[in-house]
Every structure is written in structure tokens, then in C-alpha cells.
Amino acid sequence: MNTPMTALSALSLALLSAPAAGEAPTLESQADLASTDDTLAWDFVEGITTEVGPRQAGTEAEARARAWAMQWLMAKGFANVADEPFMMDTWVPGDIARARVTAPFAQDMVVLPLGNSAATPVGGVEAEVVFFRTVDDLRAAPEGSLKGKIAYISHQMRPAQDGSHYGFAGPARWVGAGIAASKGAIATVIKSVGTDYHRNPHTGGTSFPEGVKPTPAGALSLPDAENLERMFARAGGRPVTMKIEMNPRQIGQTQSGNVVAEVVGRNPSLPPVLLACHIDSWWNAPGAFDDGAGCGIIAAAAFHVKHSAQPLRTIRILMAGAEETGLWGSQAYSKAHLDEPVAVGIESDFGADRIWRFDSNFRETNPALHKRIASAVARFGVSTSNEVATGGADLNIVRDQKGALVDLQQDGTRYFDLHHTPDDTLDKIDKAQLRQNVAVWTQVVGILANQETAILTGTPIPAASPIMQAQ
Numbered sequence: 001m002n003t004p005m006t007a008l009s010a011l012s013l014a015l016l017s018a019p020a021a022g023e024a025p026t027l028e029s030q031a032d033l034a035s036t037d038d039t040l041a042w043d044f045v046e047g048i049t050t051e052v053g054p055r056q057a058g059t060e061a062e063a064r065a066r067a068w069a070m071q072w073l074m075a076k077g078f079a080n081v082a083d084e085p086f087m088m089d090t091w092v093p094g095d096i097a098r099a100r101v102t103a104p105f106a107q108d109m110v111v112l113p114l115g116n117s118a119a120t121p122v123g124g125v126e127a128e129v130v131f132f133r134t135v136d137d138l139r140a141a142p143e144g145s146l147k148g149k150i151a152y153i154s155h156q157m158r159p160a161q162d163g164s165h166y167g168f169a170g171p172a173r174w175v176g177a178g179i180a181a182s183k184g185a186i187a188t189v190i191k192s193v194g195t196d197y198h199r200n201p202h203t204g205g206t207s208f209p210e211g212v213k214p215t216p217a218g219a220l221s222l223p224d225a226e227n228l229e230r231m232f233a234r235a236g237g238r239p240v241t242m243k244i245e246m247n248p249r250q251i252g253q254t255q256s257g258n259v260v261a262e263v264v265g266r267n268p269s270l271p272p273v274l275l276a277c278h279i280d281s282w283w284n285a286p287g288a289f290d291d292g293a294g295c296g297i298i299a300a301a302a303f304h305v306k307h308s309a310q311p312l313r314t315i316r317i318l319m320a321g322a323e324e325t326g327l328w329g330s331q332a333y334s335k336a337h338l339d340e341p342v343a344v345g346i347e348s349d350f351g352a353d354r355i356w357r358f359d360s361n362f363r364e365t366n367p368a369l370h371k372r373i374a375s376a377v378a379r380f381g382v383s384t385s386n387e388v389a390t391g392g393a394d395l396n397i398v399r400d401q402k403g404a405l406v407d408l409q410q411d412g413t414r415y416f417d418l419h420h421t422p423d424d425t426l427d428k429i430d431k432a433q434l435r436q437n438v439a440v441w442t443q444v445v446g447i448l449a450n451q452e453t454a455i456l457t458g459t460p461i462p463a464a465s466p467i468m469q470a471q
């Protein structure tokens with residue numbers, strides 16, 4: 001159910017929608033107002049984390065999140081709010097996740113299963129642990145050398161503003177267990193792909209290659225992983241053994257869905273501007289940063305653009321389902337809508353900290369538009385670069401159409417402290433930084449949604465239809 005508006009947020013909304021001297025505010029003034037007064041993005045993320053909480057893909061909790069988001073979008077006046085269902089292979093984490101070093105220094109460790117992990121036998125498995133500093137070291141291990149053993153992968157991640165170290169450390173989680181299983185390992189544990197030092201394992205998806213039977217796979221919290229490494233250093237050649245027990249399982253096909261909504265443009269026959277986020281989270285986190293905030297940001301921006309003036313193009317919101325467990329919603333959306341051209345896609349899925357850089361994939365093909373956006377967001381402290389935007393995970397449709405993409409890069413310095421942990425909670429969101437996101441998005445989406453020429457190339461689009469000329 002939707003949250004009744006508090007008196008304060010009602011007042012802020014009234015202020016935000018009050019046109020100066022009886023006129024609609026300009027896009028610029030609306031974006032400026034959002035940077036100081038927006039309450040919508042917070043209202044969304046506060047609401048969904050409070051009333052729904054964790055929303056694992058393909059489960060009843062994710063269905064409740066969709067219903068909640070649809071209510072919220074309708075209450076805020078969005079058009080064409082819908083749930084577009086799709087089927088997916090669903091994995092659930094179970095309720096047992098235990099790890100204990102049994103020798104030479106017996107101690108419990110904090111572990112959580114990785115998505116797609118198999119279960120251990122009841123009572124667990126116990127075996128010698130083989131230590132790999134990096135994924136490449138694991139790749140270099142001889143075939144069959146891990147038979148009957150547990151692989152441990154270290155592969156330490158470091159914080160970076162652009163989150164780029166995720167690309168280095170991520171493979172430990174994404175492919176480590178599959179490689180180890182292919183060499184005979186009966187289970188794999190990794191050092192969490194994360195940058196905090198809480199005893200919170202970072203979960204996330206892993207995968208097993210075709211023909212390799214899934215094994216139990218878990219993430220140790222960083223403090224526990226480092227403890228394990230110290231045990232190896234002090235073991236003096238004695239084997240390090242571990243007992244693991246977990247009971248996650250695949251439950252077959254279940255239904256998920258994509259929540260869509262629109263601000264209808266003056267010329268709905270033009271390709272829309274697509275704003276994406278994902279509505280699911282891992283079971284262990286209320287998903288404030290990942291990605292309740294992103295959904296709040298995109299919806300708030302669309303709302304503010306509409307308030308400055310009805311945009312030329314339709315603004316379409318895509319709150320994708322089942323992103324975390326394999327981009328099921330992104331793929332389903334592309335499959336369902338591939339023959340409907342999208343003008344440009346933008347995604348918010350990197351927390352709620354300040355946007356610091358604007359990238360596009362039309363800097364060379366439509367330099368005038370790229371420059372116009374870059375100069376419009378400079379007042380919010382946003383730079384540009386020569387990087388080419390590639391779009392987020394939920395923008396498969398735009399990549400499949402080889403369309404225009406914008407990336408609004410958020411500061412990810414602390415993102416991987418929280419990512420996929422129980423610490424991804426509302427209190428981590430800084431309201432001023434959240435509003436800066438909404439302001440930048442409002443400015444950028446407003447420009448794009450009123451673009452009269454093709455966004456990727458700047459070439460003219462077909463003449464305006466009568467519906468537009470009538471405005």
C-alpha cells in the first residue's frame with residue numbers, strides 16, 4: 001500500500017509545483033528547485049524500504065514491491081502504469097549458511113550463499129581449503145587438482161570513485177565457483193567483493209559453465225576472509241580445513257515483472273526517452289542504495305520535467321524486475337519492445353551519492369547536444385569526459401537497438417561498502433546528494449525529452465504529427 005503523504009512532503013510538493021507568477025517554471029528553475037526541495041525520490045526509497053523491504057527476484061516479496069511501486073506511480077499522476085510479467089528461473093537462498101574453520105585454528109566464519117549456489121548435503125561438507133590469491137591463479141590450477149577440496153579466492157577489491165575496481169574483483173564472484181567446480185572442487189568460498197570491514201558478507205550472483213554441476217558457493221565477510229588468510233600464513237604447512245553448510249535451491253520457473261509508467265509527450269509517436277532502474281534486491285538487504293534510490297531518482301526527475309512543461313517526447317519509466325539474478329527483466333523488456341524504437345536510454349543503479357560526470361555515446365555524432373547537456377549540468381558540479389556511455393544493466397533494449405545512451409556517473413567511493421549486504425539501508429542515503437541526483441536527472445531528461453532531432457545523430461526526425469502541432 002502507498003504511504004499517505006506527510007504534511008511536510010505535501011507542502012514541499014505544493015512548493016515544487018507552484019509556478020512562479022502563474023507560469024510554468026522553466027526546466028532550469030525546476031531542476032534548481034529539485035536540488036534544494038525534492039522530496040519525491042526520498043519518498044519512494046523511504047516507502048519501499050519501509051513497507052516492502054528486501055525483494056528477492058521472482059519471489060512474493062518482489063511481487064509486493066511491484067504492487068507498491070505501481071500504487072506510488074499512480075498516486076503521483078503517472079500515465080500507463082503497468083506490470084509486464086515474464087517468467088524466470090528462480091533461486092532462493094534457504095535459511096542455513098554456516099562456515100567453520102575446523103583446523104588448525106577452529107573458528108566460526110560469517111558466510112552467505114552466492115546466487116545460483118547449490119546446497120551442501122544436510123550436515124554440511126568438510127574438506128581441505130586451497131588458497132588462491134587471484135582468479136588467474138585459480139585458472140592456472142591443473143585440471144582435477146581441486147578434487148574433493150574447497151577453493152578459497154581472495155582477489156581483494158579497492159574503493160574507487162568510478163567503481164572501476166568492481167571489474168577487477170567481480171570475476172572472483174561471477175566465475176570463480178564455476179572454474180573451481182570444473183577442476184573438481186566440492187565447494188568455493190570467496191572474499192566478499194566489497195570494500196567495508198563489517199562482518200557482512202556481500203552476496204551476488206555466480207554462474208557455472210554449461211556441463212559443470214553447480215556446487216555450494218559462498219562469500220565470507222572481509223574480516224573473516226582476512227582471518228582465514230592469516231590462518232594460512234600461520235598454519236606452517238598444516239592443512240586448513242573448513243566445514244560449510246548451506247541450503248539454497250533452485251525452485252524452477254516463477255513469475256516476475258517489469259513495472260512501466262509514462263509521462264506522455266506532446267507527440268507520443270516519437271521514440272520515447274527511457275529511464276531505467278531495477279526494483280528487485282537481494283534477500284539480505286532492503287535495497288536502499290541498490291536500487292530503491294535509483295527508482296526514486298528517475299521517477300522524481302520525470303515528475304519534475306512534466307511540471308516545467310509537457311515534454312515533446314514521452315518519458316518512459318522502466319523499473320525492471322529480477323536484475324540481480326541475471327538481468328531477466330532487462331532481457332524480457334527488450335524482447336517485448338524491440339520493434340519500438342527508443343530515443344535514448346539512461347539508468348540509475350549506483351546508489352544515491354552525487355553525480356560527478358556526464359557521458360554519452362553521441363559526443364562525436366551529435367556534438368551540439370552533448371555540449372548543451374554538459375554545460376547545463378556544470379552548475380551541479382558535473383563534468384564530462386571522452387568516455388563513451390555504455391548504459392546500465394537494464395538498458396538491453398537500447399543496446400540491442402544500437403541506440404543513444406547517457407551515463408550519469410555517481411560517486412561510487414562507498415557504494416561497495418554496502419552493495420548486496422544487510423547494511424544497504426535507508427540511513428545510508430544522504431538527502432542532499434540524493435536531491436543533486438534528481439536535479440541533474442531533471443535537467444538532462446528535460447533536454448532529451450524536448451529534443452526535436454534524432455538524439456544519436458542530430459539528424460531531423462519525421463515531421464511533427466498533427467497531435468503535436470495542435471499543442
Ligand SMILES: [Zn+2]
Pocket residue numbers: 278290291323349
Ligand atoms: Zn543494482
